Amino acid sequence: MSSEEVKVNTQTPTVVASQTDALLELRNVTKTFGGLTAVSKVDLIVRPREIVSVIGPNGAGKTTVFNLITGIYEPSSGEVLMAGRSMVGLSPDKIVLQGITRTFQNIRLFNNMTVLENVLVGQHTRLKATVLGSLFRTPRVVQEERMARERAIELLGFFGTGLVARQDEYVMNLSYADRRRVEIARALAADPKLLLLDEPTAGMNEAETLEAVKYIRRLRDELGLTILLIEHKLAVTMGMSDHIAVLDYGQKIADGLPDEVRYDERVIAAYLGRQSETKADDTDESDDDAV
Ligand SMILES: Nc1ncnc2c1ncn2[C@@H]1O[C@H](COP(=O)(O)OP(=O)(O)O)[C@@H](O)[C@H]1O
Ligand SMILES: [Mg+2]
Incomplete structure (x- = not known):
């Protein structure tokens, strides 16, 4: 024992x-x-x-x-x-x-990815899908992706409707203040x-x-x-x-x-x-x- x-x-x-x-x-x-x-x-x-x-x-x-x-x-x-x-x-x-999650003094977002994609990145440590599962898009993977997107949109909604409406825009096209908000949403995505x-x-x-x-x-x-x-x-x-x-x-x-x-x-x-x-x-x- x-x-x-x-x-x-x-x-x-x-x-x-x-x-x-x-x-x-x-x-x-x-x-x-x-x-x-x-x-x-x-x-x-x-x-x-x-x-x-x-x-x-x-x-x-x-x-x-x-x-x-x-x-x-x-x-x-x-x-x-x-x-x-x-x-x-x-x-x-x-x-x-x-x-524990964070944002950075100099915003660190993927500028060539959309607002939603950036927030999804924040969830990666929590997602459970395996590489094989992702390749074959098993029902579990599809379900997990759907839930991740819903969660990401919900997090953007914390800042009002503006970012939800712009979820498919590239981050580089956002105002500086909006990029700061997206970075916080991404940090929130890891719970x-x-x-x-x-x-x-x-x-x-x-x-x-x-x-x-x-x-x-x-x-x-x-x-x-x-x-x-x-x-x-x-x-x-x-x-x-x-x-x-x-x-x-x-x-x-x-x-x-x-x-x-x-x-x-x-x-x-x-x-x-x-x-x-x-x-x-x-x-x-x-x-x-x-x-
Ligand atoms: N990786 C590093 N290598 C060497 N010096 C560093 C490194 N990171 C920070 N420093 C030094 O440590 C001190 C504190 O820096 P920093 O924590 O960035 O200050 P602050 O955020 O309060 O402005 C500075 O003198 C900085 O140059
Ligand atoms: Mg500093």
Whole structure:
């Protein structure tokens, strides 16, 4: 009996005792690239159904944190836990199956595919059809495809009727704001619990930004998602975050309620001191290409 227990344990991700009710937890996470410490001893807790923001000047390590959570990079040290289970060492595909999906600072869609096809791509980790089944188009495959399309259309419908009507258009013909929406729909297609949004309003004008704020709130309120986002527009972050973590040179220098962070001296110094590098007020589309 004990040998059976051991066998089970080796197949399950490590369970690390957690004193919190966190959905996502980073513990003392560090990532170095050669001599550069991009992320330094960062702790972060995201509880179910929270909207949490990560802010900080350009190069502070925000996107690297997302890459560590989604398995693109492995931490040099520290732990990344989802619902108390370590995700360190899991491939990005496996992490999607743990319920984490994301969008990118620079939109990553297949421009030569249609809106609907792009959303279908987001479901690929969930589809069960085999290669042979797909070749011979067995009833099961046909059924699975039909359901996948229905689901994709339903997800586009989250953003109103506009994208549903444009489902067969090539993504490259959409407005910038619509492409951001399609990218979120694709992330939703994998059925996440936790959605990571890397600068979801970058490149948007004020009206589009307000619209984005509304649907980010609806993602939490209507779909029950937990959201971690990187955001450069401070007004956006302050208005919708349960708490805000501030990074500067890879270190977390503050974490608290919007009002606590707003008046924190270290935060003010980090922003003012590097004002010329930040994009806090930019609504220019081109800034999204700065990685
Ligand atoms: N793959 C990489 N190789 C080397 N340096 C990297 C890599 N990814 C990020 N960095 C560096 O890590 C730091 C943090 O980058 P990043 O996480 O993109 O910052 P932010 O998203 O806050 O603007 C920067 O100095 C960046 O140049
Ligand atoms: Mg970034």
